[in-house]
Amino acid sequence: MKKRLHDVLKTVVEKLGVPSPEIVIELPREESFGDLATPVAMSLSKILKKPPRKIAEDIAGAIEEKEIFEKIDIAGPGFINFTFSKAYLHSELRKIITDGPAILRENIGKGKRIQIEFVSANPTGPLHLGHGRGAAFGAALANLLTAGGYKVEREYYINDAGKQVLLLGKSVFARYMHLCGAGEYAFPDDGYRGDYIEDVAKEFKKEVGKKYCHSALKESPQQGIIAAQEFAYGKMLDIIKKDLGEFGVLFDTWQSERELYKSSDVTKAIEDLRSHGHIFEKDGATWFRSTDFGDDKDRVLVKQDGEYTYFTSDIAYHRKKIEKKFDELIDIWGADHHGYIPRVQAVIQALGYPKESLRVLLVQMVSLLRGGKPVQMSKRTGEFVSLREVIAEVGADTAKFIFLTRRSDSHLEFDLEVAKAQSAENPVFYVQYANARINSIFANAKTKGFDTGGLEDTDLGLLSAQEEVRIIKKLLSYPIIFEGAVIAHEPHRITFFLQEIAGMFHPYYHKYKVVTDDIRLTGARLSLCEAIRVVIKDGFEILGLSAPERM
RNA sequence: GCGCCUGUAGCUCAGUUGGAUAGAGCAACUGCCUUCUAAGCAGUAGGCCAGAGGUUCGAAUCCUCUCAGGCGCGCCA
Incomplete structure (x- = not known):
């Protein structure tokens, strides 16, 4: 939908004399404005030295492929609003049913290799809730990027030395x-x-x-x-x-810190830095001059007592990563390690790479509450609630959904009582329920003798109710949400989208009966349900959530 | 003291990287189960986007300052 409009606009704007225009296409805030909108006329007004509304009119007038639109409006300061024709919408909906989720996923990565390191908790105790958040986020991000056309490697770094x-x-x-x-x-x-x-x-x-x-x-x-x-x-x-x-979180590689020592990666890393003049001796210790690369103080690599610091093996670790020549490296850390970023990026630069080679994503702290009261967590005293316990209490899907309905860098309050309540307080059930309901619609259709396998030839033109058109448009906006989520590395956008889809399906279900005596209408509505199911399942797969057949 | 993150409805959080009249769920209140699952639906109510300046056609979003909360600032990991 968006891609098609983009092509159309590009041709037109180039015809107006702008060689390679940057065309922004967005979903309008108000549905009544149309299906897609572009503010391009406003941004061109400076270049073309004409009022935005005039430019908008010129653009709208020059569009040749009018058949895919129902109407094109100019509104506000110069927005161009596009409403697609029913026939176009139905043909796009058909693709979801026949081609499956692949048609919804924009290929952004184009096969680029990307490594995501996450969790990497010290093997000195069970995982706690904060690790769970990192795990859920990292796994979802890995799935998201994979779906977006990247080749993703998931790595866990084991601090088994020291x-x-x-x-x-x-x-x-x-x-x-x-x-x-x-x-x-x-x-x-x-x-x-x-x-x-x-x-x-x-x-x-x-x-x-x-x-x-x-x-x-x-x-x-x-x-x-x-x-x-x-x-x-x-x-x-x-x-x-x-x-x-x-918890459903799997890794491709487990990198041991000890191995870095055994294979002399650590000493090699120091020598590498030394040969580039970034190492000096002071007070009986060996230092890395990280201040040359924006760190606020220099860092010790070999202590007075001859022991290495944690940072030293981490240098070796990141050096090894970078030599694997991924197109992008991502570290996912707890936000309490944010102060560590400048020194690691100093290493990257000292080794001769741009600091952008490593992208550090921070996962903010999780405060565990029970009924609004904080549950103390301290690894030192051993009084902490493990991830395992939380999952046993609230369920893996619920926990993941709570993690994934927030941006990773916002503080999270995890209330066990709220999470546990078997009511609509858990939005995860709301979405899962939509999928389960669709399954039972299909089961019902089957018992009444409908061929639920043959939805390729249904007459989608019968989907003319306002609710049906809205749902179709929502489904077709999934690629836009998906693309944004991939680029921003924000899985939570998928979570919110799924809630919106479910929020449209449930009222529809309540108001309209899918399986009726009208065979052709039933076929059309089953097709719509099938498309919803495809999208929900695709989202769930990315987020690592289960999609129960029955609830 | 310095640095990073956060501040949006009573609560928990979104807000498509600067777009149009500010969004959802929960909680509250009013209704709906002989009909494909009521983990559902229909409706009501709820806002000085922490505060003050600035940048421009346009700001919850960008910049500066102030206030509040969280987290860092080791020859720990």
């Missing part, structure tokens, strides 16, 4: 010592305290027995701690993978 994993090992080991009755053994001050530590410790004990248990280890527990660390980290990673899998 202090946090060691601390996990110490925490589990301390519990283990306690379990096997080794007497007083101090729990690390800043150790992980959740119940899951206890569980892992028990499993660890089952695995290794009392091997590390004798009291001598109290003085030199290194071996036991390492063993506990290896065991626990593997366990946590399994749990994370399982939780993500049950």
Whole structure:
């Protein structure tokens, strides 16, 4: 619809003497204005030195393909409003039914390769709600971009080296010592305290027995701690993978931080930076001069004690990513890491790439509420609600829908009571219900002997009720919404669109009966329902939501 | 103190990257189940777009300042 109009306008405006005009086409705010509108006359008034309304008239008058329009109006300061003919609308609707969702998806990526890294939670505990938001958003974005013609790789970066994993090992080991009755053994001050530590410790004990248990280890527990660390980290990673899998979020690649050390990617990265003169020594440490690239202070790579910082392996990680030559790299981070962006982009530039090579999308914080009251979350004390628990309480679809009805960079209040209420408070059911209702319409049609498979020859001209025309126009605007969502990397636009479609279907369903004695009318209305179902299912697939047959 | 995000209906949030008279859901109130699923439908009500300036044909949207909330500012990860 939009593409067709764009072509029409381009020809006309070029005829008016503007070589390569930028033609903006938008959905008008008011339906009564028409189906599509362009403010192009207003933006041309400066170039052509004529009043916008006059230009609008010239453009409208010069359009040759009048048959696809019912009317063309000039309104307001110089908008040109287009209303499409019923015949054109019906032919476009037909394509949805015969060609399926592919016809609705604009090919924007044109096969470009894009990598999205998301979740990447430390394997030191179960995922919490904030990770869930990142997971839902990242997965939906990946699906959206895939549908938009990109080749997408989903990556999870595993921080399996460094202090946090060691601390996990110490925490589990301390519990283990306690379990096997080794007497007083101090729990690390800043150790992980959740119940899951206890569980892992028990499993660890089952695995290794009392091997590390004798009291001598109290003085030199290194071996036991390492063993506990290896065991626990593997366990946590399994749990994370399982939780993500049950949430419907899958990854193509899992990049281990340890591997970067083992393969000397880390040392190579430092040498790379050094050879370009971005490294210096100070106070017994090795520094990266990130201030040369807009960071507000220089960053330590190798500490006085000879240990690497977290940032160092992250340099290696991003260097490796960039060398894979994706057309676009996306990192999805929790908003609490936003201060980290300048130094990573400094790395990108120091390696000789434009900082735009990496796009960091921030997912804002989630506050968990129950009945309006905040639920405290702290990994340190172990008092936090895991993603698994939330899903068990409210359901995966509900949780995802709540995540995906907001822009990723707006703060989110997640109220368990509101989410759980089995009423229309959960808009996800509203949309799923529309799909389920359509399924039962088709079931009903079948029992009455209609050939629900052969909708290619139905007479769509019979869809003349105002509601039917509105729904058709809405369906045909899906590619426009889709295109905007892909370009802006905003899956939530799809979510809102689906709610609008459902919001048009339900009243229609209530007012008109689809399956009647009128065979031809029934066929036409079944076709409309089929098109709605195609669009809803396509949206759900992108968002990672299930579309139950029955509810 | 500096930086980033946010501020739109009572509540939770959209607002198509600057377009036309400001949108949805929930909550509130009034009605609708012998008819393809009432997780539904019809209707009523609800606004100084935090505030003040500016940019232009045109601002919730862009710029500056103020106020309020959140998050960052380690030789932690």
